[in-house]
Amino acid sequence: MATDTHALASPPTDAAADWTLGLHALLGVLLTFILARQVGLSMRWTLLAVLILALSPLYLMFSTQVMSDVPALVWATGAIVLAWRGRNSEQYAWSLAAGFAFAMGVLVYRHQLMFVYETLWQTGGQFWPKIFRRYIFA
DSSP: OOOOHHHHSOOHHHHHHHHHHHHHHHHHHHHHHHHHHHTTOOHHHHHHHHHHHHTOHHHHHHHHSSOSHHHHHHHHHHHHHHHHHHTTOSOSHHHHHHHHHHHHHHHHHHHHHHHTOOOOOOOTTSSHHHHHHHHHHO
């Protein structure tokens, strides 16, 4: 009895993408928590900020799509956390780390459009009004 192995398991690249997206989604929530505490918010406001991000429909949608928006957000938030930590420090390592994190965020977001994104179908611009109305409504 022959079985189709392709139907039984997804390619390893799909699993790697899922793990990477999940990790970035969790890191985004964690870095939001750290940043909110660093700027002096109370625990109540910090948890509210984290819940707003974690339960945002847009954040949840982007966290499940193979796009660079959430990884770029993580790098940018990490850059802000590092810059905030190094603002009163005599050590320049925090500033260098913040610059590196910001550069990584720019590289991740900028080059995703050219090298990662693959269009599977073309709508000729007819799908844009439907998506735009959904984003505005959300």
